[in-house]
């Protein structure tokens with residue numbers, strides 16, 4: 213008969229989690245302190261899942277993969293605190309690259325503090341460091357998977373100065389991206405230029421505007437930086453906004469490309485059409501796609517794309533005049549070709 217793992221009554225010393233630290237980052241630091249591997253630490257604390265289920269990669273560890281109750285009694289941190297450090301889930305897979313704040317990592321090193329990994333870097337919509345306001349540096353998800361010790365965090369950030377310069381000379385602005393990121397991560401209703409917007413509506417709008425930005429970048433190579441000329445590796449990501457709220461978007465799997473796309477999306481959502489530094493109208497096809505977004509909050513479409521809002525208005529006029537008759541379809545296609 214196999215005895216249940218005894219419940220650990222408490223570690224003699226537990227490092228305090230840093231602000232916004234990811235659960236797996238803190239666990240790696242605890243494991244390092246006791247000279248153990250992560251799996252061994254979790255086994256000794258009785259926090260491993262029952263049966264032979266393997267411990268997942270450190271950066272995805274959360275309440276589903278380990279026992280937060282056992283961890284709580286061993287660490288004297290509350291279950292709620294521990295659960296808040298768990299990463300958001302991302303399905304069906306993580307992006308190929310996530311971001312990390314190089315200056316945050318350097319600042320910890322300079323101050324002689326332990327290097328920690330932030331929970332906020334685990335969101336596919338995270339593009340900018342909220343502390344320093346600078347673009348996050350790409351870190352391949354497989355590089356994260358290869359980390360087994362807290363001491364390896366510093367080496368995980370790739371040297372990408374050349375690509376950084378490309379982003380800086382683009383119209384894309386880290387300030388705009390940071391503004392949008394804060395709204396997307398708020399998890400509550402937020403105020404946008406057209407009015408109050410629910411979190412789910414905001415991600416739907418971001419997703420559709422990103423789609424328009426990406427299709428414009430495919431058709432007009434002059435506006436695309438050279439790193440983006442190769443096909444954008446666009447993937448679907450469904451992730452948690454807040455507990456119980458899920459959002460789905462299609463975005464590039466590489467961070468630099470996500471930053472480029474979301475920077476442009478942020479610019480469109482933040483600034484009135486006449487104040488924008490690039491033409492965001494796109495092709496007739498993308499205007500038509502935007503015009504089909506009738507369930508957006510009132511005023512959002514007119515802000516994002518006045519031509520699409522005008523198209524909706526005139527289409528409704530035609531419908532009132534001709535109902536759904538052959539004359540309507542003829543008049544509508546004439547209207548569409550007039551916006552080419």
Ligand SMILES: [Zn+2]
Nearest residue numbers: 313316341344
């Ligand atoms: Zn930073």
